[in-house]
Amino acid sequence: MAPAPPSSTPRISDDERRARLAHRQLLAPGRRAATVEEVADALVGLHATDPATVYLSACARLAEPSTAEVERGLYEDVTLVKLNSMRRTLFAVSIDAAPYVNCSTARAIALKEREGLLKQLRQSLPDWDERRLVRTEREVLAALAERGEATTAELAQDVPALRESMVVSPGKPYEGRQSVGSRVLRLLASDGHVRRARPRGSWTSSLYAWAPSPQLPDVPVREAKAEMARRWLGSYGPATEADLKWWTGWTLRDTRAALADVGAREVRLAAGPGFALPGDLEDAGQGGDWAALLPGLDPTAMGWRDRDWYLAPEHVPFLFDRAGNVGPTVWWNGRVVGGWAQRADGEIVWRALTDVGRDAVAAIEAEAARLSAWIGEVRVTPRFRTPLERELVR
Template identity: 60%
Template sequence: MGPAERRARLADRHRLAAGHRAASAEAVAESLVALHGTDPATVYLSVAARLRTPGTADTERALYEDRSLVRLLAMRRTMFVVAESSAPVVDAGAARAIAADERKKLLKYLAEGGGWDAAWLAEVEAAALAALAQRGEATAAELGAAEPRLRAQVVVARGKPYEATQNVASRILRVLAAEGRITRRRPAGGWTSSQYRWAVGTPLPGPPAAEARTELVRRWLAAYGPGTEADLKWWTGWTLTAVRGALAASGAQPVPLDEGAGYVLPGDDSPTPAGEPWAALLPALDPTPMGWAQRDWYLPEAGPLRACLFDRTGNIGPTVWWNGEVVGGWAQRADGTVAHRLFADRGTEAAAAVAAEAARLGGWLGDVRVTPRFRTPLERELSA
């Protein structure tokens, strides 16, 4: 199963061709399993790129009115947004173990930073939850006013060049959210803001961990297959043993790939019918380029052009796609213009389609300015 087949699958499965775009934010999230939420803007941009009618209103509705999209600290200890229907599986298969680990780290952080123990933490958490229940919603600052111990500060990396003083509230609220005991509501600012209001949450019911991992692998294979063990290990953050166990339980079918053995769902090895050509402008950290550890089949050849798409820690920036291949990058300028650069000549049809997508994106963004949280060399250059 070569690169051409893998690229062809993205048109439908990732909702990227115009004829396969979705009618709702929930449909986009279900198709991709999970939307990257580390940068709040990514969720909106990823959804809009795949909607028949792009914009932010449908994502706002799903996140904050219907609450049919759920934020979870899940795979690889990364923030994701998932459809409500998928949340129990993602929670049980990935998020619960991470939440337990985060609590252990928090207790160590508090003990080393301020000499506080589990009993102190339990009192602070109870007070914060009581304040939230009384208020309905509150910012971290408002909770700190209600429970002063949330304003306690600790010094981290003492004596090192990157020594810093941190407020304990952010760490405590992060763990409560990871456990589902509190949940994010609308941000204090616009849709690009990460300053959320909080409300009391309810931990998700879900299947046993092994069963959830198997189901999560099935969903990943449906959206991203074929993929390798290495791809799944990277995407999930699991051990290789856990990946192999879930693959075996899912009944995954082996297929040969350029990089070695890959897997698809049983019977999902038929060629994809030829479809309409398509172009897409995807944001930094979009689920499509972040779906696999091994990315040669859709990225440009190794070299300076490829390197400029990533930041220093390997986060991918905004990308331009043509028929399942990354052919360039894009950025928004201060005047709102969506600028792009193509690395390869794919003909006049491709250039025109990319230009149309840039205009489509710039049109619905309007007065909003989006700067990725993790900036890449090409994005910085194009936005100047």
């Protein structure tokens, strides 16, 4: 645990931290963005484990919410890139941020992915070794270059090795089989050779085609980590050392080095010692009332390890699953006050877990109507179901 800062260290209250959310996380109506790239950069990255989250998170912050705008960035201009990165989680990041995300976190994860896959292949399929894996990857990339875009199943028509399957978790109660193809394509994506192209189906679908990925420039690892710390503090700071370590998945040593490299200033938070960027110590002020309906795994809800300053501990069992994944949340002036869901008939329903007052109810209802208007006929079920979300859809 870091030592307590001296009394002369600037103090930033929880109220000030919540006020910053309205501006930096683009949640106040007057702060909403024009493009999906602006949203991604404001949050450093958009959680993408659940395909719907990218759209829901972006449109909550767009002045004119539109699935077409998100698809433009992801699939037409390819100015958003999905990388398996922070905390071994899939994020959609801007093409400007991608080199830093790649070199600070994604490459190290890709190396572990390769080691893990080779171990599983050797255990389950003795004729597989590193040379065969590399040869198969080359064949996949050649087939993909010929096709332009293709699903894993389509690529398996050209590369028969992808049709093989291997045993995962042998000897465990949950032992099963997994296709070699799914793992090889995931590895190629982790290495930055392929990207997830437009899904086959609606924007909520997980059945992606694959396409060649734009090659990202190299950045020295330490420089990349420093830039990531700078971007994160600019969006999520002031925050604790433990928050940054948790969010990135870095070691404590790397976290401290990155904070030092950006000249982070020590501050006092209600949670204990924290850090802010140089020149970022002024009171953010109050930007007026705001409400937001954010999706499961939204970056704002998952941005810090310590959440007590915006989420009452007694609300956690209603809004998180057992693995620690947050579900859809309702926000009022920088606090999580409840949750929401979409019923089978399309109705957006929500429930407050605390008394929020009439002004908040009116603002939340307006956000629910805004969300319903752009979603239209699409039905969204979070990949990670939470107790309150399940209850609301009954």
